[in-house]
Amino acid sequence: MLYTKQLPNNHYSLKKSIxxxxxxxxxxxxxxxxxxKLMGKPIVVLSNNDGCIITRSSExxxxxIKMGEPYFKAKKIIEKxxxxxxxxxxxxxxxISQRVMETLVKFSPEVEIYSIDEAFLSLNGFExxxxxxxxxxxxxxxxxxxxxxxxxxxxxxxxLSKIANNLAKKNEDYQGVCIxxxxxxxxxxxxxxxxxxxxxxxxxxxxxxxxxxINNALDFINTDKGWIRKNMGVVGxxxxxxxxxxxxxELDLMPTNKKNCCVSRSFGKSVNKLxxxxxxxxxYSSRAAQKIREEGLVAHSMNVFILTNYFNRREKxxxxxxxxxxxxxxxxxxxxxxNALLGLKKIYRKGYNYKKAGVILNELSKSSITKGLxxxxxxxxxxxMKSMDLxxxxxxxxxxKIASEGVENKWKIKREKLTPSYTTNFKDIIRVKC
DNA sequence: TCTGGGGTCCTAGGACCC
DNA sequence: TCTGGGGTCCTAGGACCC
Numbered sequence: 001m002l003y004t005k006q007l008p009n010n011h012y013s014l015k016k017s018i019x020x021x022x023x024x025x026x027x028x029x030x031x032x033x034x035x036x037k038l039m040g041k042p043i044v045v046l047s048n049n050d051g052c053i054i055t056r057s058s059e060x061x062x063x064x065i066k067m068g069e070p071y072f073k074a075k076k077i078i079e080k081x082x083x084x085x086x087x088x089x090x091x092x093x094x095x096i097s098q099r100v101m102e103t104l105v106k107f108s109p110e111v112e113i114y115s116i117d118e119a120f121l122s123l124n125g126f127e128x129x130x131x132x133x134x135x136x137x138x139x140x141x142x143x144x145x146x147x148x149x150x151x152x153x154x155x156x157x158x159x160l161s162k163i164a165n166n167l168a169k170k171n172e173d174y175q176g177v178c179i180x181x182x183x184x185x186x187x188x189x190x191x192x193x194x195x196x197x198x199x200x201x202x203x204x205x206x207x208x209x210x211x212x213x214i215n216n217a218l219d220f221i222n223t224d225k226g227w228i229r230k231n232m233g234v235v236g237x238x239x240x241x242x243x244x245x246x247x248x249x250e251l252d253l254m255p256t257n258k259k260n261c262c263v264s265r266s267f268g269k270s271v272n273k274l275x276x277x278x279x280x281x282x283x284y285s286s287r288a289a290q291k292i293r294e295e296g297l298v299a300h301s302m303n304v305f306i307l308t309n310y311f312n313r314r315e316k317x318x319x320x321x322x323x324x325x326x327x328x329x330x331x332x333x334x335x336x337x338x339n340a341l342l343g344l345k346k347i348y349r350k351g352y353n354y355k356k357a358g359v360i361l362n363e364l365s366k367s368s369i370t371k372g373l374x375x376x377x378x379x380x381x382x383x384x385m386k387s388m389d390l391x392x393x394x395x396x397x398x399x400x401k402i403a404s405e406g407v408e409n410k411w412k413i414k415r416e417k418l419t420p421s422y423t424t425n426f427k428d429i430i431r432v433k434c
Numbered sequence: 435t436c437t438g439g440g441g442t443c444c445t446a447g448g449a450c451c452c
Numbered sequence: 453t454c455t456g457g458g459g460t461c462c463t464a465g466g467a468c469c470c
Contacts, residue, residue: 047438054438054470070437088438115441115470202468235444235467262440311437323463358439414436 016247017123017131017154017181020161021104021138023097024149024169026117027055030096031086033147034422042083046071049266049414050087087415095423099146107138112252120158122251128181135177154179155186158249159242162199163189163217190217190243200239205232217243257297257364263288264358267411270309272353277306278341279406285340285359286402289333290392292361293385298329300363302336304343309355320347323362331367332381333388337402 023029027045032038042059046052053074056065063081065074071085078085097116104111110122126134135152142150153164160180167189168178180186196206198217208231214220220228221243228236238248263284271277281304292299305321322343330336340359391400 049436049438051436051438068438072436075436118470200468204467233444259442260440264439266438309437356438360440413438 015124016156017126018156018158018161018251019108019121019123019135019152019154020114020158020165021119021121021142021150021152022165022169023100023117024151025055025057026097026148027086027088027093028057028060029148030089030093031084031419032057033096034419038084042081043086044074044078044083045086045088046417047088049268050416051266054088085417087418089419089421091421091424092419095421096146096148100142100148100150103142103145104138107134110251110253113255120161120251123154128179131179131181132177135179136175139176149176151176152178154181156181156245157242157247158251159199159239160186160245163193163197163243166193166197186245187218190221193217195220198239198243200235205236257366258292258295259364260360260362261288261292261297261299261364262358262360263291264305264356264360265413266356267354268414269410270353270355271411272351274345274348275406276411277344277348277354277357278404279409280357280411281340281344281359282337282402282404282406283409284357285337286333286405288359288361289331289336289385290389292364293331293389296367297364298331298367299326299336299361300329300365301325302339302343302362303360304340304347304358305360306344306347306354306357308352312353312355315353316351318349318352320349322347329365329367330381332385333402334381334384336361337404341404 025043028043031043031045040059041057042063042065043055043057044053044060044065045055047054050071053065053067053069053071056067060083063077063083065077065083071078077083093116100117101111101113101119104119104121108121108123112120114120123131123134131154135154139150139152142148151165151168153161153166153168154177155161155164164178164180167180168174168176171178178189180189194206194216195201195209195214196203198220201209209215209220214223221240223240225237225240228240232239241248265280265284267280271280285302285304302324303321304324305319307319308315308317310317310319324339324343326335326339336359344357388400
């Protein structure tokens, strides 16, 4: 047994209060808002191509549906238990997410939007007994105003608030709010948290730690810090300190610019012709260009990649990617598509069935307006892109697209169980009503 | 038959320089 | 002929997250 010197409890700083608000089974809850009959019923939401299960309502969880399981493998249990199945509808979820985040700002000026369904809030200045009341109030209001159930965990560091949130979710006694601020509560909470549930400790690290009999978060903080540093690097050390109440991860209130932007998809069915790959790569790269334009960024370089279906052992496999330096930093769809297609031609090999392709825009930076004499062309491209974005936002995406995207699109993803985008797409609503 | 997508951070190792 | 070692930068790949 390796071991172990415990840090003195008194350096556990209980002063700060960080709350983690996490929407319960977010995608499933979004589907329920517009179909109240689904309340209390088991639901799952599928990934692109209706491939894997990426959200389960609590009812579906208790029926034994696993996270990330391929849909076709779970089909039997799903049919047997009449579980409702939905294709993912990101425009709906994105819109609901925005409403939740806008609401959270009313409760604290310091909000870090961490993901589509999670946010950290700074709740400093509250006495411990007030925290519970205030958090319950937030839970109630989000449910009432938006229709989304949330859980809240509070701790003095981000990692502890994650632990608290997990406990709030798993144990109904908490009624959605768990505060871990007293050292005794923290210790209890850590003892009840399996090591693999600690934020930052994934499959590999938890296997490694369990092999040393470090089975829960309390075992972890009672382990020698030097050993953790040696075996888990700075990442492990940060987790260790955070669990001791020493903050290493500050609230990120000013979101920094993205460093890269990736658009990639698996195809509905595999394709082997260059022309089909060209269509999909055109589509993905113009979407990526559009995404960075929305954020006022330009890319300096990009990657294109293609791969065959590695699950299919009987077919020969091939994958490759290529890095392309763009002639100048740009977010112009035409430029980016042109380079992507050049790259694709170089890595394409005949005779394979391709399952997925993608592009990554790299070295993103703010598009600065430094114009010289040679920039006339860039001005023109900028105004074309502006018009294109305007038309597409007004009349729906892909109203205007680049010719090499094609129209037939054999590779298009499968979404057979899609609900309408109630909040964002007017055309869909009309279609439903008719 | 059917197995997601978009990110971040860290590290090891290679290339290169002096 | 003998054939060093430290620093920096870059990249690919691993691990993790939601």
